[in-house]
């Protein structure tokens with residue numbers, strides 16, 4: 001896939017760009033189907049979904065997921081954690097264009113990149129709990145400590161994502177601020193999201209735009225670009241997968257390891273199952 005000079009220039013100037021059609025729809029549906037299979041593991045008797053050829057794309061599935069979240073948040077959290085740790089999320093990176101696009105916008109070779117922060121989001125209608133306020137990913141991911149342009153936020157749309165579905169809000173050009181000292185609010189419990197917010201005073205001077213995407217598009221952002229979650233006022237779940245790529249051979253690259261956090265509900269469940277043997 002060829003990235004044009006105009007696309008590169010737009011990204012340089014604005015700190016973000018939507019690149020259309022990177023992921024084949026079939027590849028995206030593999031991720032959605034995986035989430036559906038997990039749903040059926042946790043809710044095996046959801047017979048209302050049996051008649052659909054592709055239940056993972058039907059609004060009935062979104063409704064069933066929302067009902068599970070409301071009636072059994074622990075089970076919903078466990079489903080999420082299973083999906084989050086699945087191989088299907090990782091295999092999206094192996095789609096041929098995926099790495100080439102990241103490399104082109106970072107001005108580097110794909111084989112010299114590292115990646116971190118692989119994250120699935122399932123933003124249900126009217127959710128407030130997991131929305132992120134204005135932030136820069138650089139504040140969460142210091143892999144290229146001094147240079148936000150050496151990293152890339154890579155936000156993959158798993159369905160068409162118009163504004164009313166919570167398309168991201170972006171401050172165009174804000175990457176030029178560099179890393180701004182964040183206002184930090186820690187994670188309150190296992191399910192809430194830690195916030196490292198850009199102060200409102202810094203946001204105020206920028207023109208805002210929205211990261212509207214089609215299914216299979218990718219929204220790229222500079223690590224210093226101010227952005228925040230949109231409010232999902234639609235009746236569908238906004239599914240997305242986010243990666244961050246980093247230039248590994250850059251002088252300021254800081255390698256990292258991961259700490260595993262085990263889902264407490266599933267741990268107790270597995271222990272109880274072991275006790276029954």
Ligand SMILES: O=C(O)CCC(=O)C(=O)O
Nearest residue numbers: 121132137228229230242
């Ligand atoms: O998808 C969202 O709502 C926000 C994601 C985001 O901004 C991030 O993970 O940095």
